[in-house]
Structure formats: structure tokens, C-alpha cells
Amino acid sequence: MEGVPHEADTVSVGEFTFECGEAVPDLELSYEAYGEFTGDNAVLVCHALTGSAHVAGRRRRGGTDTAGQARAWWDDIVGAGKAIDTASYYVVCVNVPGSCYGSSGPSSEGPDGEPWGTDFPPVTVGDWTRAQRRLLDRLGVPNLHAVVGGSVGGMNALDWAKRHPDHVDRVIPVATAARLDPQIVALDGIARRAITADGAWQGGDYYGGPRPEHGLAIARQIGHVTYLSKSSMSDKFGRRSASRDAARDSFPVDPAADFFPYRDVESYLDYQGGKFAERFDPNSYLYLSRAMDNYDLASGHESDADALAAFDGEAMLVSFTGDWHFTVSQAEELADAFRAAGARTAHHVVDSDHGHDAFLVEPDRVGPPLADFLADGVRGKSVTDTADEDGESEFAPVHTSLFG
Known part of the structure; x- marks a missing residue:
């Protein structure tokens, strides 16, 4: 800036x-x-x-x-x-x-x-x-x-x-x-269990040794699905199969990828999970997601x-x-x-x-x-409220643009 x-x-x-x-x-x-x-x-x-x-x-x-x-x-x-x-x-x-x-x-x-x-x-x-x-x-x-x-x-x-x-x-x-x-709380709970069930988690005392990256990657995948919509996932991935190279390069590697179809959406989630696991601390994910849930x-x-x-x-x-x-x-x-x-x-x-x-x-x-x-x-001129004069909500979506 x-x-x-x-x-x-x-x-x-x-x-x-x-x-x-x-x-x-x-x-x-x-x-x-x-x-x-x-x-x-x-x-x-x-x-x-x-x-x-x-x-x-x-x-x-x-x-x-x-x-x-x-x-x-x-x-x-x-x-x-x-x-x-x-x-x-x-x-x-x-x-x-x-x-x-x-x-x-x-x-x-x-x-x-x-x-x-x-x-x-x-x-x-x-x-x-x-x-x-x-x-x-x-x-x-x-x-x-x-x-x-x-x-x-x-x-x-x-x-x-x-x-x-x-x-x-x-x-x-x-x-x-x-x-x-409760649905999101449940999914968050499953994501945390993916971390704590990873053998490398060691009760949270993994610093200086192998990190529970596999569990963290799965946790991120679960969370990432909740960030997307059905229509966006359908438009972006459909049910297309991923390439052999994508299956070999996935993280964590899907052991069934060689004999079951490995799809684009799985490849995308594996990539996102793997990249996230490289940069974030698994214990922090446990702490922060619990703060949100509570x-x-x-x-x-x-x-x-x-x-x-x-x-x-x-x-x-x-x-x-x-x-x-x-x-x-x-x-x-x-x-x-x-x-x-x-x-x-x-x-x-x-x-x-x-x-x-x-x-x-x-x-x-x-x-x-x-x-x-x-x-x-x-x-503000672009601030649109869904409530009418009587305070009743109409849930009318608004379309805005930087250009008009």
C-alpha cells in the first residue's frame, strides 16, 4: 500500500x-x-x-x-x-x-x-x-x-x-x-477428532517430532466443504475423475485411488488439506475451532x-x-x-x-x-436492509457492484 x-x-x-x-x-x-x-x-x-x-x-x-x-x-x-x-x-x-x-x-x-x-x-x-x-x-x-x-x-x-x-x-x-x-458443531467435532486420532498428535506434545499433518489435513478438508455451496462445488468439479498424476500427488495419499475412481473434488480437497497442514499448527486448530463452537x-x-x-x-x-x-x-x-x-x-x-x-x-x-x-x-446508499418499514424481513437479496 x-x-x-x-x-x-x-x-x-x-x-x-x-x-x-x-x-x-x-x-x-x-x-x-x-x-x-x-x-x-x-x-x-x-x-x-x-x-x-x-x-x-x-x-x-x-x-x-x-x-x-x-x-x-x-x-x-x-x-x-x-x-x-x-x-x-x-x-x-x-x-x-x-x-x-x-x-x-x-x-x-x-x-x-x-x-x-x-x-x-x-x-x-x-x-x-x-x-x-x-x-x-x-x-x-x-x-x-x-x-x-x-x-x-x-x-x-x-x-x-x-x-x-x-x-x-x-x-x-x-x-x-x-x-x-448443531450440524456445524458436529462437523467441527469430527474435524478435531481427525487431529487427535492421528498417532503423531501425542496428546498435543508433538513439537520437535513428527506433526499430525495427516489429521490436520483431513480436518481442513471437512471444514473446507462447509465453506463451499452445493452449486459452487457442482460447477467447479462435477463428478469428473482426476488424473493419475493428481492421485499420485495427493496429500494425504488416498490408498484406494489406484482401484477406485479418484475425482477432481477429492484432488482439490487433498491439495487444500496438504497445503494447510504445512503452514498451520494442529493444536491451534483445536483451540480456535473450540472457541468458535463455544x-x-x-x-x-x-x-x-x-x-x-x-x-x-x-x-x-x-x-x-x-x-x-x-x-x-x-x-x-x-x-x-x-x-x-x-x-x-x-x-x-x-x-x-x-x-x-x-x-x-x-x-x-x-x-x-x-x-x-x-x-x-x-x-449509506449501498446499504440495503431486508426489513420493511414494519420491521418484517423479506430476505430480498441485493446485487451490488463496484462499477455501478
């Missing part, structure tokens, strides 16, 4: 007690910041399950903050002249505790000089919010113009409205929900609306018709909770066949309403 100040660092925020009651003596947080802070223009971007603080711009050579992540995960949205304009806003993204991209987690060094492993305290979405608040205090940012996040990052954004309602003016939860439904906006309150009662800012929910991981109806329930709490609210539904990944791969549909909401709130 030429001409825009960019800071990337890992800092200690001191002793930190997690919601489970356990503490670490020195919590380190990796973050990246873009633009200049003017006092009222800070935007916090919360990353998804396996994302990092590297939300935009070119990857730093030799940097440890991306830990192998190939590219900035929302570079189409964040940057000078883009939807989250770093020429206007001071944008901060913090790698959450429990991750393996620079912040303290299972793979980082514990008090005994060895990796924490499963001795690292269990983390929650609330811990992420509290850690981000601690980091923002270090950066001299008392209040946020907005907080935005997709997937579990959207839960993180919701938690800001619940936990720090006086510290944020606008909240943008994208492709998320107040809690996961999140419940209404926890400690009578309802979602009660949890949001102190938030008097504005909210824009963004959902996608092809997303079955976090559905349109779940987003509408969230929108209703914000409305019941008295917040000015819009629910922007995008007609998309890309499934849950749409918030990452369709910037032309996500960018305009996001930019307009940041600038003008629910009055």
Missing part, C-alpha cells in the same frame, strides 16, 4: 488471565496497523478461524507475523482507495491468542522454555476481545469508529458490541451468527437482544444466500436482536453461489455496502 503508513509488530501486553481462570505471565500479540490515527477513525478488523494479522498489503520478507500465510487475506477490501480505505481510516488487525501466526498460543514458548502444547489455557472469543482491547490501549486507541469481521471474526465483532458497547460506534458482522448450529452471544444474559442492550451505535449484518455454514436466517435473527436492543440496524443479503467463502472472494459485492456503512451508517 504505497504511501500509506504500515506497522507490523509483536508486542507483550503483560500477564493475561483467560476466562477459564488460567493465566499466562506474558501474552504476546502480533498485529498490523495501516494508515494514520486521527482520534476517531480507528477500524478493527477481526480475522476468521485460520487467518492472521496480515489483512492487507504485501507480505513482509522474513517476517514471522504471517507464519507462512501466502497472501493478505482481505487485500481486496482493505487498502488505499478500497472499501476499508487506509487513506481515511486507521485499520488494525490483531492475531488472536491461541493462533500460531505470531500471538501466544500452543506452539509458542512457555515458562519452561518449551512449547506450551495443550498446557496453554483454553481460549474463548471473549478472550480475543479482551486481548484486542489491551493491544488497542497500548496503541493509544480508546474508541473504535467500527469493528468488522467475517465468520468467527464476525462473532468477535459481536462480542465487542456486547462487551465494550461504549467503545465502538459501528459493528459489521459478516457471514456469522450469534452461535453455531461462543454464544446470549451467554450470561436472557437473550441476544439483552446481551446487546447497552450498544447504542449502528450495526450492519452481511449474509450470503449460498452460505450454509452461517445462514441468512441466522443473520436475520441477529439483525432482529440488534433492532430489539434499539440499535439502528441493516441486514444486507447478497445473492451468491460461493457459499461461506463469498465474503473473501466477492469483493465487488461486499465492498460497496461496507464502504458506505463505514462512511454514512445505515443511511
Whole structure:
């Protein structure tokens, strides 16, 4: 991002007690910041399950903050002249505790000089919010113009409205929900069992030896299927058989590939699983996915609306018709909770066949309403609400474009 100040660092925020009651003596947080802070223009971007603080711009050579992540995960949205304009806003993204991209987690060094492993305290979405608040205090940012996040990052954004309602003016939860439904919780549980059933997992104490890459690759495959839609998978793969070379090069190698058809969709998932297993820590996957599964906006309150009662800012929910991981109806329930709490609210539904990944791969549909909401709130010209004047939802998808 030429001409825009960019800071990337890992800092200690001191002793930190997690919601489970356990503490670490020195919590380190990796973050990246873009633009200049003017006092009222800070935007916090919360990353998804396996994302990092590297939300935009070119990857730093030799940097440890991306830990192998190939590219900035929302570079189409964040940057000078883009939807989250770093020429206007001071944008901060913090790698959450429990991750393996620079912040303290299972793979980082514990008090005994060895990796924490499963001795690292269990983390929650609330811990992420509290850690981000601690980091923002270090950066001299008392209040946020907005907080935005997709997937579990959207839960993180919701938690800001619940936990720090006086510290944020606008909240943008994208492709998320107040809690996961049982089907996704079940699939996440199976994915975690793929890791812990891998003989190399060793109770989480595998550092310095073989990693449970086979289990992690399968876990990623399970998760990846939930990010796609039926129509997108059909269009992209159909039932085509993969080549012999694809079968030989797959990871993990399918032992039945030589005598049963090995299809394109399997080859794709094997490739995705293998690449992911090279760059991510299996224990971190266990920790972060469990934090997502356990999140419940209404926890400690009578309802979602009660949890949001102190938030008097504005909210824009963004959902996608092809997303079955976090559905349109779940987003509408969230929108209703914000409305019941008295917040000015819009629910922007995008007609998309890309499934849950749409918030990452369709910037032309996500960018305009996001930019307009940041600038003008629910009055933004591209911010379309599904609710009519009486507050009844019509679930009408909206089509937007950067070009008109």
C-alpha cells in the first residue's frame, strides 16, 4: 500500500488471565496497523478461524507475523482507495491468542522454555476481545469508529458490541451468527477428532517430532466443504475423475485411488488439506475451532437482544444466500436482536453461489455496502436492509457492484 503508513509488530501486553481462570505471565500479540490515527477513525478488523494479522498489503520478507500465510487475506477490501480505505481510516488487525501466526498460543514458548502444547489455557472469543482491547490501549486507541469481521471474526465483532458497547460506534458482522448450529458443531467435532486420532498428535506434545499433518489435513478438508455451496462445488468439479498424476500427488495419499475412481473434488480437497497442514499448527486448530463452537452471544444474559442492550451505535449484518455454514436466517435473527436492543440496524443479503467463502472472494459485492456503512451508517446508499418499514424481513437479496 504505497504511501500509506504500515506497522507490523509483536508486542507483550503483560500477564493475561483467560476466562477459564488460567493465566499466562506474558501474552504476546502480533498485529498490523495501516494508515494514520486521527482520534476517531480507528477500524478493527477481526480475522476468521485460520487467518492472521496480515489483512492487507504485501507480505513482509522474513517476517514471522504471517507464519507462512501466502497472501493478505482481505487485500481486496482493505487498502488505499478500497472499501476499508487506509487513506481515511486507521485499520488494525490483531492475531488472536491461541493462533500460531505470531500471538501466544500452543506452539509458542512457555515458562519452561518449551512449547506450551495443550498446557496453554483454553481460549474463548471473549478472550480475543479482551486481548484486542489491551493491544488497542497500548496503541493509544480508546474508541473504535467500527469493528468488522467475517465468520468467527464476525462473532468477535459481536462480542465487542456486547462487551465494550461504549467503545465502538459501528459493528459489521459478516457471514456469522450469534452461535453455531448443531450440524456445524458436529462437523467441527469430527474435524478435531481427525487431529487427535492421528498417532503423531501425542496428546498435543508433538513439537520437535513428527506433526499430525495427516489429521490436520483431513480436518481442513471437512471444514473446507462447509465453506463451499452445493452449486459452487457442482460447477467447479462435477463428478469428473482426476488424473493419475493428481492421485499420485495427493496429500494425504488416498490408498484406494489406484482401484477406485479418484475425482477432481477429492484432488482439490487433498491439495487444500496438504497445503494447510504445512503452514498451520494442529493444536491451534483445536483451540480456535473450540472457541468458535463455544461462543454464544446470549451467554450470561436472557437473550441476544439483552446481551446487546447497552450498544447504542449502528450495526450492519452481511449474509450470503449460498452460505450454509452461517445462514441468512441466522443473520436475520441477529439483525432482529440488534433492532430489539434499539440499535439502528441493516441486514444486507447478497445473492451468491460461493457459499461461506463469498465474503473473501466477492469483493465487488461486499465492498460497496461496507464502504458506505463505514462512511454514512445505515443511511449509506449501498446499504440495503431486508426489513420493511414494519420491521418484517423479506430476505430480498441485493446485487451490488463496484462499477455501478
